[in-house]
Amino acid sequence: MDRHIKIIATLGPGTDSYEAVKELVESGAKIFRLNFSHGGREFFEKMVVIIRRLEKETGLTLTILQDLSGPKIRTCDVGLGAIEVSKGTEVLLGVPDKAEGVEEPFICLDIPELFEGVKVGDPVALSDGMIRFRVKKIEDEFLIRLEAINSGMCPPRKGITFPGTKTPLAPLTEKDKADLAIGMEIGVDVVAMSFVQKPEDICNLRAEMIQYGRRIPIIAKLERIAALESLDAIIAEADGIMVARGDLGLELDLAELPVAQKRIIKACNAAGKPVIVATQMLLSMVNSPMATRAETTDVANAILDGADCVMLSEETAIGRYPGDTVRFMRKIAYEIERFMFESGLAGPATDKEKEHPSTFLAHAAAMLAGKTDAKAIVCHSTSGATSRILSSRRPKQSVYALSSDPIVRHFTNLSWGVIPAEPLDVIDDHQERAEVFVRQSPDFVEGDIVIVTAGQPEKGKTVTQTNVVKLYEKLAKEVN
Structure with a gap:
């Protein structure tokens, strides 16, 4: 069974070599966080080169997440000591x-x-x-x-x-603007914005991006009570959400944090937006080859709650056992996902069907995959929206998301159960692109049933919503 949860590994002094990053990829990490609170341009450039090299060598889509610092509020030193x-x-x-x-x-x-x-x-x-x-x-x-x-x-x-108060400082600092320029230049795939308090914060970052000629997805890090008060509006504006439990745990009474995590994840699942759970997930593995029982349960519960991604910070940035940590997190994912599917706990965040025909067809494709016990769902998703809808239905099958846009492919990598792939551009017909992918992919063998979804553009149009769902069987003569 494919593991559907996505693992994000933060890179740092403990994983600053080709060999170290390669081990993380082989262990199960497909998304790499560059924490711009630490490190300089030289380190980040080096990591991007390594990740892109591994992407070519493995054929996998590896996503680079730039994490902006935001306003760092610290006390000052006037010589009075501790x-x-x-x-x-x-x-x-x-x-x-x-x-x-x-x-x-x-x-x-x-x-x-x-x-x-x-x-x-x-x-x-x-x-x-x-x-x-x-x-x-x-x-x-x-x-x-x-x-x-x-x-x-x-x-x-x-x-x-100052927990509970609205911080008057703008979340996009001058340092963040300078760091964003570096990120755009070296080619990051996604940007995470710290200390978001309102949807306008996301708009300001997006406006800053425009001058670099790139518009890449933005993850809003929820670390303030003010953000929870504007949760739905922030989710609507952002491309994804991070439950940043470190600072959020300072804002809330710690006993309130688990419920806040569940509410945020539930809202993201319902909106079809990827959601990341971060901070101290396997912290003891920074110095120990073994996690605690509480940490193991914490990772499992984040997956049960509906997280798309679970993130490692110090564990892989400065820890002594980065590869072991990713492998253990992957093992937890395997066990908990198997339980979710066996017990029927995996499923959509809501049964309320959307009115838009393309959304309904995506839901129908996920249901058809379950009823036919299909090997996978393959969708041609130009913008990535269909793959995110399919992901939100939490099907047992992996969702292969075909898109010619590298920005879309790298972002769909954050969605639960989605495997990004590049279609053959020489074929104009989107449905045929998906079927050719099935015929050529070694992931499928003779007799495999695959559910194909695609948007068939009308003559004179290049873009359309999903309007085709097809049950497709790979035949013997198609085996390469």
């Missing part, structure tokens, strides 16, 4: 000027905009949420008094968040 706090300790948080003459513990934050709208009782999280505070008093415009909820050390230059 502060040790205990539960109940009061500290001051203010802009650098407020540190003069202060005898109380002081945390510096040189971003005045972040003080706007802060209220008494609001939570504040420092050092990736390790230290939690509550706002006790607003001393003046750029100085607030905090009370520690737990104990720990507060060194300077650590990340700080």
